[in-house]
Amino acid sequence: MAKCDVCGAAVSMPYNCRHCGGTHCSQHRLPENHSCSGLHQWNDPKGVFDSGFDSSADNAETSSTDRILAKLPIDTGPGGPLAYFRGNVTYTILLFMWVTFLLQQVASLGLAPRGSLEMYPSAYETYRSIFVLTPQNPEYAWTWVTSIFAHGGLIHIAFNSIVIFFFGPLLARYLRDRQFWALFLGAGILAGLAQIMIQISEGGYGLLGGGVVGASGGALAILGVITVLHPQLRVYFMFFIPMPLWILTVGFAAISLLLVGGGGAGAGGIAHAAHLVGLVVGFAVGEYIKRTQNVRGPNQFQLGPGGPGGPGGGRGPF
CATH class of the missing domain: 1.20.1540.10 (Rhomboid-like)
Known part of the structure; x- marks a missing residue:
């Protein structure tokens, strides 16, 4: 039986975080509830998720990989031919x-x-x-x-x-x-x-x-x-x-x-x-x-x- 990375509780049906790969219980499954280490790579250059209420989204940290790919003369954004390499x-x-x-x-x-x-x-x-x-x-x-x-x-x-x-x-x-x-x-x-x-x-x-x-x-x-x-x-x-x-x-x-x-x-x-x-x-x-x-x-x-x-x-x- 798996254990939650945060509280150590035994979990029969664990949640695996798609950002950091950690194992969590239902209480800690959200990234903000387990201090997700993968969130530092999150980037939203086109404001897809901008609701207008959180101005911090515009200041999100851009990974060095994204900055390198951004200099290429090919679309590396979502849906682009190099999207698979974005943030990876x-x-x-x-x-x-x-x-x-x-x-x-x-x-x-x-x-x-x-x-x-x-x-x-x-x-x-x-x-x-x-x-x-x-x-x-x-x-x-x-x-x-x-x-x-x-x-x-x-x-x-x-x-x-x-x-x-x-x-x-x-x-x-x-x-x-x-x-x-x-x-x-x-x-x-x-x-x-x-x-x-x-x-x-x-x-x-x-x-x-x-x-x-x-x-x-x-x-x-x-x-x-x-x-x-x-x-x-x-x-x-x-x-x-x-x-x-x-x-x-x-x-x-x-x-x-x-x-x-x-x-x-x-x-x-x-x-x-x-x-x-x-x-x-x-x-x-x-x-x-x-x-x-x-x-x-x-x-x-x-x-x-x-x-x-x-x-x-x-x-x-x-």
Whole structure:
């Protein structure tokens, strides 16, 4: 039997808040009766709900995700083609990743000689200066960010997208949009810099070798936070092997640690050092959230019904 997040009463037919995902009794089911953490993302730019009696609606806080999407030359309001991303930092990150990946393909074709799929070394260097954080040019500060959204192939971006898609909405229950972006970008930048620092220390990456791309640092930071907050969350490794989330995460961390410690930070073309740094950042943020917020227990931790607030279901795919 579920318990109310506010009063702790046992509830046979609980109400699940569509804003924050909390579980409540009938007395505390309204957002204003349980200090709903999801209301900070509410925004009504067109005054759809303005009755004329509450002027505070015009001053409602606009999330950072909404402000970013508002700058795009496409309607992101209700009913617009990007309405699904409005107020949803997880899906906005995924959108940026896939758009960047598409731009990578366009750039690689545009820089290649006509009738060829291969770029000349000078053109490849230009490509890398846009999308890749490299040990040759770590001072290219824009690549600290572009390299997070760029990826090395379909499998690479698909794996990171799965992690962010399933665990991002869970993290959004505890962090505001700005905090979510700070974690994702901060962990991604630290992870990328750590990886190329190891490449620089080891040497041997060549004139156009080395470098790092991918959202793995940010994605694994998200995974690390959720592991600290909900270690017993059941996931399916390879989509069919059930296990608690903490076992998957610890195993992943152990492999990365062994490879980095053994001089194989880039073994198999995988940025193991970046993965490890992302997890460490996630563990640290998870501990901070655990100490400063009320983390719901296993019986109260549920995902919403899907839609713009996040995907439904109560378990991840791994």
